[in-house]
Amino acid sequence: MAEPGNIVITVIDRHGEAHELEAPTDMNMNVMEVCKAYELPVKGTCGGMALCSTCHCYILSDTELPDMKDDEEDMLDQAFFVEDNSRLGCQLRITDDLDGLRIQLAPEAEE
Numbered sequence: 707m708a709e710p711g712n713i714v715i716t717v718i719d720r721h722g723e724a725h726e727l728e729a730p731t732d733m734n735m736n737v738m739e740v741c742k743a744y745e746l747p748v749k750g751t752c753g754g755m756a757l758c759s760t761c762h763c764y765i766l767s768d769t770e771l772p773d774m775k776d777d778e779e780d781m782l783d784q785a786f787f788v789e790d791n792s793r794l795g796c797q798l799r800i801t802d803d804l805d806g807l808r809i810q811l812a813p814e815a816e817e
């Protein structure tokens with residue numbers, strides 16, 4: 707169980723290992739930042755501007771997510787390994803609605 711004010715998201719890393727991350731809903735964080743805080747291999751090169759796709763992940767749970775904005779869609783158009791359930795972690799803000807979210811990190815693209 708998460709502390710009050712926190713939610714728990716599960717992140718499957720690139721080795722198939724699941725990590726349960728507890729994330730605060732009151733710090734204006736996004737999924738990319740939470741992964742980085744737990745030292746998962748998410749680069750977040752652009753700092754969350756939807757410009758790099760290093761936070762690309764696949765949504766595995768049926769969690770209801772906010773719709774994609776144009777910049778996220780544009781970036782995913784250019785990213786590698788994109789699937790129907792692809793999202794950019796930096797565009798998913800940590801709110802109560804994301805409690806129980808399960809994601810998998812997308813493979814790293816060659817740079």
Ligand code: FES
Pocket residue numbers: 738749750751752753754755756757758759760761762781794795796797
């Ligand atoms: S951190 Fe660059 S697109 Fe998400």
